Every structure is written in C-alpha cells, then in structure tokens.
Amino acid sequence: DMAFIDADKRNYPAYYERCLTLLREGGVLLIDNMFWDGAVADPSRNDPQTRAIRAVADRLHGDARVDMALLPIADGLAIARKIAS
Numbered sequence: 251d252m253a254f255i256d257a258d259k260r261n262y263p264a265y266y267e268r269c270l271t272l273l274r275e276g277g278v279l280l281i282d283n284m285f286w287d288g289a290v291a292d293p294s295r296n297d298p299q300t301r302a303i304r305a306v307a308d309r310l311h312g313d314a315r316v317d318m319a320l321l322p323i324a325d326g327l328a329i330a331r332k333i334a335s
Contacts, residue, residue: 251272251274251276251277251278251332252277252278252280253269253272253273253277253278253279254279254280254281254282255279255280255281259283259286259298259299259302259303260298260299260302261302262281262303262306263302263305263306263309266279266281266306266309266310270332274332275333276331276332276333277331277332278330278331278332279316279328279329279330279331279332280327280329280330281306281327281328281330282327283303283325284303284306284320284325284326284327284328285322285325285326286299286325286326290304306328307328310328310330313330315332315333315335316330316331316332316333317330317331317333
C-alpha cells in the first residue's frame, strides 16, 4: 500500500489520519510540502496552512504507529511506514 498527500494544506492532519486508517501494516505514506517554502521554520508565520503542516510534522515525530524520515528535496517530502495500527 502507498498513499500520497499533496492537497489543501489545512486538511493535512485529517488526510494523515485517514490514510493511516486505510494503509495496511508496512504501507508507505508520502506527504509533500513539509517545508512549505521555509514557512514551517519561521515563527512569524502563523497562517492556517503553515499551522496544519506543523501539526502533521508534530504527529509524525511522535506517532508510535509509524517509522518516518524527511527528505530535504524540493519542498520537503515526509516518508512514513506504518508499523502498527
């Protein structure tokens, strides 16, 4: 299984949870735009899209259901492998 998230940024957290529900163990989830043109690292950026991407990054980092890596190519690509439900 593989899912790719590259849609409206405000719904990234909901897409993340839905994809994890649909993926079988061992499935891979790719999430695009994790750097959001540098906005996620800029504390002065607090728009809804940036906050949503930060929320997904926080979930990925602390989520025991996945192993993850962040590829610093283009605008950042998160790769998460589902290890548990």
